[in-house]
Amino acid sequence: DGGITQSPKYLFRKEGQNVTLSCEQNLNHDAMYWYRQDPGQGLRLIYYSQIVNDFQKGDIAEGYSVSREKKESFPLTVTSAQKNPTAFYLCASSIVLGGNSPLHFGNGTRLTVT
Amino acid sequence: AQTVTQSQPEMSVQEAETVTLSCTYDTSESDYYLFWYKQPPSRQMILVIRQEAYKQQNATENRFSVNFQKAAKSFSLKISDSQLGDAAMYFCAYPPGGGTSYGKLTFGQGTILTVHP
Numbered sequence: 603d604g605g606i607t608q609s610p611k612y613l614f615r616k617e618g619q620n621v622t623l624s625c626e627q628n629l630n631h632d633a634m635y636w637y638r639q640d641p642g643q644g645l646r647l648i649y650y651s652q653i654v655n656d657f658q659k660g661d662i663a664e665g666y667s668v669s670r671e672k673k674e675s676f677p678l679t680v681t682s683a684q685k686n687p688t689a690f691y692l693c694a695s696s697i698v699l700g701g702n703s704p705l706h707f708g709n710g711t712r713l714t715v716t
Numbered sequence: 717a718q719t720v721t722q723s724q725p726e727m728s729v730q731e732a733e734t735v736t737l738s739c740t741y742d743t744s745e746s747d748y749y750l751f752w753y754k755q756p757p758s759r760q761m762i763l764v765i766r767q768e769a770y771k772q773q774n775a776t777e778n779r780f781s782v783n784f785q786k787a788a789k790s791f792s793l794k795i796s797d798s799q800l801g802d803a804a805m806y807f808c809a810y811p812p813g814g815g816t817s818y819g820k821l822t823f824g825q826g827t828i829l830t831v832h833p
Binding site: 642647707708 | 720751753758759760761762763766807809820821822823824825826
């Protein structure tokens, strides 16, 4: 079955360390996204990518970085510059980068930084 | 700023009854899409229904339907014959910039729906 795989499900890191969250999709979708979810708030867009080797900042990109070397993969690095990294992170993809193209989501990664 | 507001942090419904979740949004676009997503305890986001703003007819997907009022910028979700599996957090979302914009969604704060047997 096609889908989006995020790993790991839970991730623990010490403050000051960079950490990379994995996101892989086998849906053959061009566009991929990273969202952050905090309690009591909706999802907020961190980065998105329309095609390979291209990505754009979302609403809350500070302290994060991404790469898109392969169509299937869109890893997110949470750097030590991110002031409040503890959150639930969701990766998503869509057929194209268009407003009517529904998002397909992974199961998410819960990151805890202490 | 373009925003999405869900004014009901929590709602509850008896099994087999009907419940309506509200959503209002703010956009200057004339052509856009609106979405309702469901997030069950597994935390995976699942698309429930979507509405195209230029269509007069309200979208329907089985027990789920919307009441879309474009002038009022309101997009409510009605769940009929509620089932225990409907218990989840529900998010309203739309892409700022309209239907030809990039696929970036702005989400509401979410409504937690509890279904009582």
